[in-house]
Amino acid sequence: MPPKKINKPEKGVYGIDPAWGLGEGEGSTFVKLPFIWQAGGDVLSPDASTAKGYLDSPETKKALKFFSSLYNEYKVAAKELPPEAFETGKVGITVNGPWAIAGIASAHPEFKLGVDYDIAPLWKGEKQVTPNGSWNMAITKASKHPKEAWAFVNWVTGVEGAKVWYQETKNLPARISTAKAFPELNQYPMNIFVEQSSKFAKPRPVTPAYPAVTTAVSKLFADLGVANRNVDDAVADAMGNIEKALQKVKK
Amino acid sequence: MVPASRQWVLMFAIAAISVLPILWMAMGSLRPRQELFQYISLEWHLFVPVKWTLQNYAAIFVQTSKPLGLYIKNTLLVAVTVTALSLWFNSMAAFSFAKLQFRFRKIILPLFMSALVIPGEVTMVPTYLLVHQLGWVDSYTALIVPSVISVFSVFMLIQFFAEIPRELLEAGRIDGASWFGIYSRIAIPSSVPAMITLGLITFLGQWDSYLWPLVVINDETKQMLQVAIATFSNLQNTEWGQILAADTVCSVPIIILFLVLQKYYVQSIVSSGIKG
Amino acid sequence: MLPKGRAEQRRSLFYRKGVIRLKITSAYHKQEERAAALFIAPAIISLLLFTFYPMVKAFMTSFEDYNLISTNSSFVGLTNYVNLLKDPEFLRSLLHSLHFAVIVIPVQTALALSMALLVHRSSKISGFFRTTYFLPVVISMGVASTLFKLVYNKDFGLLNSVLKIFGLPPVAFLSDSHAAMYGIMLLGMWKAAGFFMIVFIAGLNNIPRSLYEAAEVDGATALQKFFKITLPLLRRTMTFVVVITTMDAIKISGPVFILTGGGPANSTTTAVYFIYKTAFQQMDMGYATAAAFILFVIVLIISLIQLRLFKTDVEY
Numbered sequence: 001m002p003p004k005k006i007n008k009p010e011k012g013v014y015g016i017d018p019a020w021g022l023g024e025g026e027g028s029t030f031v032k033l034p035f036i037w038q039a040g041g042d043v044l045s046p047d048a049s050t051a052k053g054y055l056d057s058p059e060t061k062k063a064l065k066f067f068s069s070l071y072n073e074y075k076v077a078a079k080e081l082p083p084e085a086f087e088t089g090k091v092g093i094t095v096n097g098p099w100a101i102a103g104i105a106s107a108h109p110e111f112k113l114g115v116d117y118d119i120a121p122l123w124k125g126e127k128q129v130t131p132n133g134s135w136n137m138a139i140t141k142a143s144k145h146p147k148e149a150w151a152f153v154n155w156v157t158g159v160e161g162a163k164v165w166y167q168e169t170k171n172l173p174a175r176i177s178t179a180k181a182f183p184e185l186n187q188y189p190m191n192i193f194v195e196q197s198s199k200f201a202k203p204r205p206v207t208p209a210y211p212a213v214t215t216a217v218s219k220l221f222a223d224l225g226v227a228n229r230n231v232d233d234a235v236a237d238a239m240g241n242i243e244k245a246l247q248k249v250k251k
Numbered sequence: 252m253v254p255a256s257r258q259w260v261l262m263f264a265i266a267a268i269s270v271l272p273i274l275w276m277a278m279g280s281l282r283p284r285q286e287l288f289q290y291i292s293l294e295w296h297l298f299v300p301v302k303w304t305l306q307n308y309a310a311i312f313v314q315t316s317k318p319l320g321l322y323i324k325n326t327l328l329v330a331v332t333v334t335a336l337s338l339w340f341n342s343m344a345a346f347s348f349a350k351l352q353f354r355f356r357k358i359i360l361p362l363f364m365s366a367l368v369i370p371g372e373v374t375m376v377p378t379y380l381l382v383h384q385l386g387w388v389d390s391y392t393a394l395i396v397p398s399v400i401s402v403f404s405v406f407m408l409i410q411f412f413a414e415i416p417r418e419l420l421e422a423g424r425i426d427g428a429s430w431f432g433i434y435s436r437i438a439i440p441s442s443v444p445a446m447i448t449l450g451l452i453t454f455l456g457q458w459d460s461y462l463w464p465l466v467v468i469n470d471e472t473k474q475m476l477q478v479a480i481a482t483f484s485n486l487q488n489t490e491w492g493q494i495l496a497a498d499t500v501c502s503v504p505i506i507i508l509f510l511v512l513q514k515y516y517v518q519s520i521v522s523s524g525i526k527g
Numbered sequence: 528m529l530p531k532g533r534a535e536q537r538r539s540l541f542y543r544k545g546v547i548r549l550k551i552t553s554a555y556h557k558q559e560e561r562a563a564a565l566f567i568a569p570a571i572i573s574l575l576l577f578t579f580y581p582m583v584k585a586f587m588t589s590f591e592d593y594n595l596i597s598t599n600s601s602f603v604g605l606t607n608y609v610n611l612l613k614d615p616e617f618l619r620s621l622l623h624s625l626h627f628a629v630i631v632i633p634v635q636t637a638l639a640l641s642m643a644l645l646v647h648r649s650s651k652i653s654g655f656f657r658t659t660y661f662l663p664v665v666i667s668m669g670v671a672s673t674l675f676k677l678v679y680n681k682d683f684g685l686l687n688s689v690l691k692i693f694g695l696p697p698v699a700f701l702s703d704s705h706a707a708m709y710g711i712m713l714l715g716m717w718k719a720a721g722f723f724m725i726v727f728i729a730g731l732n733n734i735p736r737s738l739y740e741a742a743e744v745d746g747a748t749a750l751q752k753f754f755k756i757t758l759p760l761l762r763r764t765m766t767f768v769v770v771i772t773t774m775d776a777i778k779i780s781g782p783v784f785i786l787t788g789g790g791p792a793n794s795t796t797t798a799v800y801f802i803y804k805t806a807f808q809q810m811d812m813g814y815a816t817a818a819a820f821i822l823f824v825i826v827l828i829i830s831l832i833q834l835r836l837f838k839t840d841v842e843y
Contacts, residue, residue, distance in 0.1 A: 012682055022702070024788040079791070080702030082288060082682045083491055107284070107490070211808050219793055226791040227704045241616070245809065248594060262645050266659045269721065273662060275685050276674050288683040297688060344570035352556070353563035363571070366578045370826070372778060372799050373819040376806045377581035377588060400573035424555070430562035459667040461784065466807060477669030481785045491677060498670040509665045513658060517725055 002074040006092035015076030016093040022225040029214040030131050032221045039063035040126035048207040051242045056235050064231050068224035087111045098193040119189050122196050132201035212245030280307050280495035287492050307496035319497055326476040329394050330457035336399045337453045345408030346434050366402045379466055393467040404449050411445040448515040589817035595810035607817035620801035628776035635716045643727035661721040672785035675714045704794035711795050714782045723768050730764030766837035777826050798822045
């Protein structure tokens with residue numbers, strides 16, 4: 001349901017910022033993918049070999065149509081928002097990650113969690129899915145110290161290493177046991193993120209062609225939101241680019 | 252042509268368009284954050300802060316996540332090094348092309364000049380690969396070494412050196428000076444204005460450089476000013492007041508440098524463009 | 528330093544002692560050659576290494592399937608070029624660059640010439656305005672682009688504040704895919720017009736005063752003087768300005784990087800930005816260099832045509 005009640009575009013107040021505006025870049029893709037996933041669609045096949053049957057599935061297209069309608073039909077989302085729109089009362093609902101809480105607290109001490117805003121549980125479409133984010137680790141083929149690198153990766157993804165990683169970066173830990181060790185992760189508001197990530201998180205497509213995939217996906221959403229393109233055409237364009245890139249990495 | 256009064260209106264209008272955004276930037280950097288997006292209609296406070304603050308400046312120099320001071324230091328280091336080396340090597344080459352007689356000069360010079368038409372867009376990728384092979388990625392060597400030689404600078408200096416009479420140089424030779432002595436004691440002092448001009452152009456080019464550092468520098472602590480500023484504005488929680496402060500800090504030295512040396516700068520444009 | 532006369536004297540001395548002269552000159556020439564070689568060596572080496580070698584390499588790479596991630600490369604002939612000419616995204620990026628050029632070249636040139644005409648006289652006041660008009664040129668592209676991100680903001684930007692003062696509707700340069708390219712153009716011209724103004728001023732100052740005086744005696748109007756004297760005699764300057772503006776315009780990318788990131792919905796993805804994205808985000812080096820060569824050839828052809836069109840026989 002589009003949030004029409006709180007939408008007052010004539011006053012510069014909008015219902016929702018569904019996924020970090022309509023810009024380019026990885027962050028943009030990251031927060032937009034759940035739209036597709038929640039509707040039961042996907043970008044690539046599970047083995048990441050093709051987008052056919054996934055990015056052009058009826059489920060995906062339904063999600064994309066819904067996303068586009070927020071901007072173009074119901075007009076509850078703005079193509080351009082002023083800076084700090086949520087904190088200054090220009091947008092009613094925003095979609096963001098746990099890191100945003102500390103940012104708001106330091107920049108807008110007057111805008112209080114639990115008083116001026118609150119955190120809703122993950123909404124539900126066909127499914128409940130949230131993007132699995134943060135950082136990935138890899139050891140390159142050309143590494144001069146593969147053993148040492150492995151020792152590090154092994155440690156930092158282990159129970160103790162993950163604690164240090166969380167303390168230093170404040171990125172949600174990948175291990176539940178690590179999350180249990182920090183009281184603040186078991187209290188409101190962080191417990192919501194920890195619980196839901198452990199239940200519903202899904203990683204982004206795993207393929208060497210990912211740079212092309214992410215570019216195509218963020219452009220696909222921009223095509224629909226900004227330019228109000230026909231969903232079938234925009235999907236066909238994105239499919240073309242993704243398939244081309246997948247072909248290249250197969251060789 | 253146009254009546255005088257209308258001409259004045261036009262002159263002031265263009266001046267306003269040129270300067271107001273810069274003024275708006277400088278004044279915005281002195282506003283507290285609550286005020287930044289407050290004044291949007293025609294009134295005094297569209298440009299003048301209600302409450303003046305240096306908070307934004309304090310933040311950009313203190314914050315460890317965006318150490319602007321470090322980026323300025325990095326950029327100054329690279330820009331000054333490139334400018335110094337560039338003046339030295341380009342002037343030597345230009346002196347040689349303009350004044351010395353050597354075999355193959357007639358072949359080497361046009362070949363050299365032909366590099367003027369080779370666009371950086373085409374060579375950027377292979378140059379990056381070369382720099383990568385040399386192991387220079389993430390080092391200032393990658394920023395400095397490929398930027399020193401400028402065909403344009405050599406071209407301009409040849410024009411200046413050409414005006415020094417050869418007799419003057421030969422006289423120096425006969426008095427026992429080496430060619431390097433003649434270059435450094437006769438040629439260089441006689442072309443100080445050209446050297447200042449080119450130095451300024453080179454320095455500005457380095458201060459402005461964005462794409463090349465973006466490509467070859469990954470280590471954030473080694474990053475250059477322009478890339479850093481661009482990155483600030485792409486962050487999720489963009490602190491616009493601080494960006495305006497960073498923009499102002501980045502512009503003030505250049506504006507001052509320009510105001511002091513504008514005579515030469517303007518002269519360089521004039522002579523490089525029109526002489527030929 | 529020696530006065531000229533003494534050098535002449537010495538030289539005539541050599542002529543008298545012919546034999547010695549021969550010996551000295553050959554040693555002298557050898558030294559001169561050695562000095563020259565040493566002096567140009569750094570420039571030549573650097574140019575070979577960082578310009579000519581990459582150029583040749585780029586040409587070869589453009590015929591390869593060369594991805595930086597897998598680091599395998601294979602010769603694919605003209606495939607990259609053929610695919611590019613069929614790639615709607617590349618063609619659209621070329622179109623965006625040409626769109627930019629077609630608008631900016633005439634508008635910016637007219638603007639720069641008007642500015643030059645307004646302030647070319649040498650007086651204190653003209654000097655003040657000249658400096659003012661030139662200021663945007665020294666503001667770096669990174670600064671200007673971040674600044675204009677705010678200036679263009681739909682709700683709070685300076686531009687829309689000013690438009691409102693004049694009773695005009697707001698423009699969303701950053702989120703309207705039809706308007707965004709014009710936002711890039713405006714920024715580009717704001718930054719570059721002052722530079723070309725200076726070039727025009729230099730050209731204007733080269734036109735002899737006497738021509739205007741003679742025309743005034745004949746009772747010519749200001750417009751007649753402009754079209755009969757100023758414009759024809761500025762032809763060489765005009766050629767320079769137009770050719771340089773064209774090259775810069777077709778290769779426009781600076782503001783795109785920071786102001787719009789090629790968006791919204793790819794509406795400001797220009798050819799150079801496409802090349803950058805292909806090379807450094809998709810890591811597809813072969814495809815990117817082939818695109819760069821296509822762009823290079825286009826720029827070259829347009830420049831040559833312009834030079835031919837502007838070919839001038841007017842001398843002053």
